[in-house]
Every structure is written in C-alpha cells, then in structure tokens.
Amino acid sequence: MTPVQAIIAKELRSYFVSPVVYVVGSMFLLIVGLLAYLYVVFAGAQAIQLMQMRGSAQINLNDLVFRNLFSSMRFILLIILPILTMRLFAEERKLRTFEFLLTSPIGINEIVAGKFMSVLLVFLGLLGLTGFLPLVLALFSDFNWYPVLTGYLGLILLGALFLSVGVLASALTENQIVAAFVSFGLLLVLWLLADVGSLLGDTAIGQAISYLSFIEHYDHLVRGMVDTKDLTYFVSGLALMLFLSHRVVDSTRWK
Amino acid sequence: MIEVQQITKRYAHHTAIDRVSFSVAKGEVLAFLGPNGAGKTTTMRILSCFMPATEGKAVVAGFDCADQPLEVKRRIGYLPETPPVYLELTVTEYLQFVGRLRGLSGKMLTSSMQREIERLGLGTIQHRLIGNLSRGYRQRVGLAQALLHDPQVLILDEPTVGLDPKQIIEIRELIKNLAGSHSVILSTHILPEATAVCQRVVIISGGRIVAEDTPEQLAARLRQSEKISLTLKSPAPDTDRLLKSVQGVQNVFTSGAPGTFLLECELGRDAREEVARLAVTSGWGLLELKAISMTLEDVFLHLTRTEEGLAQGAVAATAEPADQPA
Numbered sequence: 131m132t133p134v135q136a137i138i139a140k141e142l143r144s145y146f147v148s149p150v151v152y153v154v155g156s157m158f159l160l161i162v163g164l165l166a167y168l169y170v171v172f173a174g175a176q177a178i179q180l181m182q183m184r185g186s187a188q189i190n191l192n193d194l195v196f197r198n199l200f201s202s203m204r205f206i207l208l209i210i211l212p213i214l215t216m217r218l219f220a221e222e223r224k225l226r227t228f229e230f231l232l233t234s235p236i237g238i239n240e241i242v243a244g245k246f247m248s249v250l251l252v253f254l255g256l257l258g259l260t261g262f263l264p265l266v267l268a269l270f271s272d273f274n275w276y277p278v279l280t281g282y283l284g285l286i287l288l289g290a291l292f293l294s295v296g297v298l299a300s301a302l303t304e305n306q307i308v309a310a311f312v313s314f315g316l317l318l319v320l321w322l323l324a325d326v327g328s329l330l331g332d333t334a335i336g337q338a339i340s341y342l343s344f345i346e347h348y349d350h351l352v353r354g355m356v357d358t359k360d361l362t363y364f365v366s367g368l369a370l371m372l373f374l375s376h377r378v379v380d381s382t383r384w385k
Numbered sequence: 386m387i388e389v390q391q392i393t394k395r396y397a398h399h400t401a402i403d404r405v406s407f408s409v410a411k412g413e414v415l416a417f418l419g420p421n422g423a424g425k426t427t428t429m430r431i432l433s434c435f436m437p438a439t440e441g442k443a444v445v446a447g448f449d450c451a452d453q454p455l456e457v458k459r460r461i462g463y464l465p466e467t468p469p470v471y472l473e474l475t476v477t478e479y480l481q482f483v484g485r486l487r488g489l490s491g492k493m494l495t496s497s498m499q500r501e502i503e504r505l506g507l508g509t510i511q512h513r514l515i516g517n518l519s520r521g522y523r524q525r526v527g528l529a530q531a532l533l534h535d536p537q538v539l540i541l542d543e544p545t546v547g548l549d550p551k552q553i554i555e556i557r558e559l560i561k562n563l564a565g566s567h568s569v570i571l572s573t574h575i576l577p578e579a580t581a582v583c584q585r586v587v588i589i590s591g592g593r594i595v596a597e598d599t600p601e602q603l604a605a606r607l608r609q610s611e612k613i614s615l616t617l618k619s620p621a622p623d624t625d626r627l628l629k630s631v632q633g634v635q636n637v638f639t640s641g642a643p644g645t646f647l648l649e650c651e652l653g654r655d656a657r658e659e660v661a662r663l664a665v666t667s668g669w670g671l672l673e674l675k676a677i678s679m680t681l682e683d684v685f686l687h688l689t690r691t692e693e694g695l696a697q698g699a700v701a702a703t704a705e706p707a708d709q710p711a
Binding site (some may be wrong): 144 | 472
C-alpha cells in the first residue's frame with residue numbers, strides 16, 4: 131500500500147465513523163430526490179395540460195426534469211461539499227496530528243492528493259446513488275441519455291472543483307466552521323463572477339471574468355456540449371486549488 | 386547521530402532559540418531540560434524537520450534537515466508534545482496507518498505492531514477507539530507510533546507527561562533500554578527524569594543553552610556555595626550583621642518564618658561550628674542548624690532563573706534541606 135493509498139483508506143475510515151457523511155449524504159439524497167419528484171410532477175402537469183389543449187402531448191424530459199435538476203444541483207453541492215471538506219486539514223491542525231503527518235516520510239503533495247481523493251470518492255459515491263433517478267425515469271419514459279451523461283460529467287467536474295476549493299479553505303485554518311464558511315464564500319464569489327461578467331457585457335474584461343466562473347462551463351455540459359475549453363477550465367481550476375493547498379500546508383510549517 | 390550547529394529560530398516578534406549547538410552520539414540518551422517556553426519544542430520541531438531553522442545547520446542520522454528532510458524523516462521517530470493520535474481510529478488501525486505511511490507492509494508491519502503493542506502494554510486496549518482512552522494510554526500509543534519503524538533516532542517531546550508514577554518508571558526503563566541501539570533526545574522539565582534516564586543533560590533557558598554536562602558533574606560544578614539553614618528562638622536586631630561577620634559567610638537571608646535565617650557560605654568552608662558558637666554566646670536560643678546541599682533541581686532553578694534576572698534568594702528559598710543535621 132502506497133502512502134497515498136494509506137491516507138485515502140484512513141480518511142475514508144474517518145469519514146464513515148463520523149456521523150457527518152451519513153447526515154450530509156442523507157440530506158443530499160433527500161433534497162435531490164424531492165426536487166426530482168417535483169420536476170417530474172410538474173412535467174406531468176404540463177403534459178396533462180398539453181393533452182387537454184391539443185389532444186396529444188410530447189414533453190421533453192431532458193428540458194423539464196434533467197436540466198432543472200442539474201442546475202439546482204449547483205446550489206446543493208455548494209452547500210454540502212464544504213461540509214465534507216472542512217475537516218480535512220483543519221481537524222489535523224486542531225488535534226495536533228498535523229505535525230505527525232508532516233514529519234512522516236511522505237511529501238506534502240501525497241498528503242494533499244490523498245485527502246482530496248478520499249473526499250472525491252465520498253462525493254462520487256453519493257453522486258452514484260442519485261443515478262437511480264434517471265434509471266427509474268428511463269423505465270417509464272423516453273429521454274435522450276446523452277445530455278444526462280454529459281450532465282453527470284459536469285457534476286463530477288463541478289464537484290471536484292468545489293472539493294478542491296474546500297481542501298484549500300481547510301488548509302487555511304484550524305477551525306472547521308471557518309473552513310466551511312471560507313469555501314462557501316469562495317464558491318459564491320466564483321458563482322457571482324458570471325453575473326459580474328455579464329454586467330460588463332461583451333468586453334474583453336467581461337468575457338475574462340465570465341470565464342473564471344464555473345456557471346457557463348457547467349451549463350455547456352448540462353446542455354450536452356462537451357468542449358475541451360470547459361474541461362480545461364475545470365481541470366486547471368482544480369489543479370490550481372490543489373497547488374495552492376500544497377503551498378498553504380507547506381507555509382504553515384514556517385509559522 | 387544528531388549534530389546541531391548554531392541553529393536559530395526567529396518568529397515575527399521573538400527569537401525562540403538563539404544559536405543553539407549540541408550533539409548526540411550514537412546510542413546516547415540526551416535530556417533537553419528547561420522551563421516551559423525555553424525553546425525545547427522548537428528545537429525538536431526543527432530536528433524532526435517539521436519546521437526549518439532560520440539559521441544554522443541540523444544534521445540528523447547523517448542527513449541535513451534542510452536539504453534532505455525525507456531521508457531524515459525515514460530515520461527518526463518523533464513524539465510531539467501532544468500525542469498525535471486520531472481519536473476515531475482504534476489503536477491497531479492507527480498503528481497500521483502509521484506503519485503504512487512509513488513504508489511498512491505485510492508481515493513486517495504486523496510484527497512491528499505486535500512488538501510495540503507488547504512493549505508498551507497496549508494489548509488489552511488494542512481494539513478500542515483512541516478517543517475513549519485515557520491521557521496515559523494515548524501517550525503510550527504516541528510512543529508506540531514513534532518506535533514502530535524501529536528508527537535510529539528518537540525525538541521525544543516530554544514523553545512521560547500524563548502518565549501515572551508506575552507508567553513513568555516503565556517508560557523510563559524503556560528509554561534506558563533503547564540506549565545503545567538508538568540515539569534518543571528527550572525534552573523534559575522534570576529533573577529526576579533527566580538524572581534517571583540520561584547520560585547527558587543540556588539545560589536550555591530563554592532559547593539559549595546555559596549548561597551541558599552529565600547530571601553529576603552539573604550538580605558538582607554548580608555547587609558554588611554551601612548553604613546553612615539556621616533557626617533561632619530569640620534573634621536580636623543585629624543578628625543579621627553579626628552572622629555576616631562570621632568568617633566564610635557571604636550572605637544572610639531572612640526567609641519565611643521569624644527567626645529563620647539562610648546563610649550562604651564560601652565553597653568548601655563549613656561555617657557551622659562558628660555560627661553555632663556565635664549563637665550560643667549571644668544567647669539567641671539556637672533551635673536548629675543544618676547544612677543545605679544543592680540538588681540538581683536547585684542547579685536547574687539557579688541556572689534558569691538567574692538567566693531571567695531573578696534574585697538568588699529565590700533559589701535559596703526553594704532549596705531543600707539535606708539530611709545532615711549539625
């Protein structure tokens with residue numbers, strides 16, 4: 131077992147002995163399930179209306195259910211992912227195990243990678259559980275799978291980016307609550323940059339600011355457009371956050 | 386094994402350690418002795434490559450802490466001030482994690498874990514969550530962690546804190562047994578610990594090394610003065626002055642209860658006889674007269690307090706009377 135694997139195993143163990151994952155996970159699934167239910171009922175109501183007006187109804191589940199659901203997910207992830215990441219470094223610093231970790235014969239990059247990957251696995255597990263929604267819908271209706279799958283790809287990338295921001299926030303402080311709020315804050319700023327950008331209109335600065343926000347990039351994936359530009363955005367953002375986390379962890383040794 | 390040359394650690398507003406140099410030979414146990422805040426922990430953090438020194442050079446197990454920290458980290462076992470344990474893991478899970486981080490696996494890992502569990506008496510609690518263990522057990526788990534990969538160098542920051550007297554004795558025995566095959570540096574503010582376990586003592590105060598020697602020689606070297614404690618029934622107002630005029634007496638302190646005097650005498654000169662004669666002829670009512678020898682404890686206090694500019698009286702007042710009544 132490599133050190134990174136050892137850290138992943140230990141972190142997963144820590145996640146699943148604490149109630150946090152269970153509470154966060156069940157709330158996540160409850161809210162996602164509830165929203166999906168509402169969107170489906172809403173779509174059904176529209177279908178009945180169309181039936182009455184035109185005699186036949188062909189409704190688009192991709193538009194009425196999945197796109198709505200995927201855009202709601204942005205906000206749900208923004209709320210729950212900081213709660214998953216807040217403990218990663220903050221707890222180590224609070225409980226003084228940080229010193230132990232940094233005097234172990236492993237690199238800081240291995241520590242950051244191990245911690246990030248462990249929380250990513252937890253997130254992927256939770257996201258996997260929402261997979262039953264499209265599967266159940268597929269039993270009773272017809273929809274286009276392609277944008278659903280690219281939407282899930284978008285969710286994975288968006289979640290990974292959020293988690294990397296959370297890792298950075300957790301490395302900044304030894305208080306878990308502060309870590310959670312810092313990542314909320316950072317993510318909200320990233321979100322709102324899209325609005326700032328559109329306010330500035332079609333100028334170079336406006337476009338540059340919009341590019342920094344995840345909104346547009348995620349939206350493309352939800353609509354079924356897979357563009358390397360968007361993938362690059364997520365991957366480079368994530369790499370930058372993890373690199374900054376590495377620097378922050380390294381710099382705490384100097385204080 | 387450990388070679389420290391002129392290391393200095395400066396923070397934004399204060400200097401934690403100031404040009405500290407010392408060395409630990411292979412198989413030697415060295416005590417780092419000092420009051421709280423003297424710079425012990427900072428020194429240990431530098432040696433364990435947790436933080437870099439501002440200036441100076443620290444070489445541990447043949448590798449420079451600044452240039453090759455990973456090589457150093459592979460060869461040391463480090464027990465920080467607070468035992469670095471994960472409360473949500475059981476003892477075995479924790480040791481397994483520690484071993485894996487240090488590249489142990491398979492049979493090697495199992496046998497190392499077994500060895501430490503036995504050595505530190507963790508057998509009965511090995512499947513319990515560390516969060517439910519007492520302070521003493523956590524400390525022992527922390528020690529097991531430091532010893533797990535059988536490192537050449539052990540850096541132990543206050544290894545016996547939080548243990549009960551029986552456990553303290555056991556841990557000291559353990560450290561003594563490690564000597565010879567391991568180089569150990571341990572910090573403590575408890576003197577008997579240093580005398581019981583270590584071949585050499587480094588006393589640090591205010592970030593500087595103030596003394597370095599074997600426990601015995603330190604005590605001997607610093608016995609610059611003999612002290613006499615004197616209790617009188619009815620001292621006269623000029624008793625102070627008269628006592629001071631006795632040959633060999635350098636200083637007279639009145640401390641504590643009325644009629645109690647503390648005399649500081651020249652080294653190697655026993656003034657007790659003279660003092661007794663004076664007390665009797667003056668009719669002060671001699672109740673008690675005894676010599677006080679300086680224990681290592683006093684030496685320590687002396688060294689670390691005079692550094693801070695406190696009066697010598699403070700040393701004298703805490704000196705314990707020795708068992709040699711006149």
